[in-house]
Amino acid sequence: MEQTLSIIKPDAVKKGVIGKIIDRFESNNLRIAAIKKLQLTRCEAETFYAIHKERPFFKDLVDFMVSGPVVVMVLEGKNAVAKNRELMGATNPKEAAKGTIRADFADSIDANAVHGSDSLENAKNEIAFFFGAREIC
Numbered sequence: 001m002e003q004t005l006s007i008i009k010p011d012a013v014k015k016g017v018i019g020k021i022i023d024r025f026e027s028n029n030l031r032i033a034a035i036k037k038l039q040l041t042r043c044e045a046e047t048f049y050a051i052h053k054e055r056p057f058f059k060d061l062v063d064f065m066v067s068g069p070v071v072v073m074v075l076e077g078k079n080a081v082a083k084n085r086e087l088m089g090a091t092n093p094k095e096a097a098k099g100t101i102r103a104d105f106a107d108s109i110d111a112n113a114v115h116g117s118d119s120l121e122n123a124k125n126e127i128a129f130f131f132g133a134r135e136i137c
C-alpha cells in the first residue's frame, strides 16, 4: 500500500468537476484517506512548489494556484503514486492520453486540473505539508 497527494486545482474546482475527478480515483482502486477544500496563501503555494522556483513558469504557477480554492486529498492504494500519475495524464493536456483526467478536464499546461506527487519520497513530504496524522484514516 502507498499513499500519494492529489490536488484538484482551481480550474477544475471552478468548473464543478470535483466529484467527477474523485470518481476516477475511486473507480481505479484509489481510496480517499483524507480530503479537504482550502484556499492556498501565496506563501504556501510558493513553499509547496519551491522545487520549481527557478523555472520561468513559477510566478504564473503560483498565481494560478492561489486564484481560487483547491481540494487536497491523500489517495491510498497499491502503487498509488504511479497509478495517480497514470490517471492524471501528461502535464500538457494536449499530450495527455485519451481518457485521462487532464485530457478530459484540463484546458492548458497552466490550468491542468490536478497535481499528483511524482515519487514516494515527495508524496510523504507533500502529505505532511497538508495533513496531520489525526486527519488521515
Ligand code: ADP
Binding pocket: 052, 057, 061, 090, 091, 109, 110, 111, 112, 114, 115, 116, 118
Ligand atoms: P506535473 O504537475 O505533471 O508534475 P511539473 O511538476 O513539471 O508537472 O510542473 C508543475 C506544474 O507547473 C504543472 O502541473 C503545470 O501546472 C506547471 N507547468 C509545468 N511546466 C509548465 C510550462 N512549460 N509552462 C507553464 N506551466 C507549466
Ligand code: MG
Binding pocket: 116, 118
Ligand atoms: Mg510535478
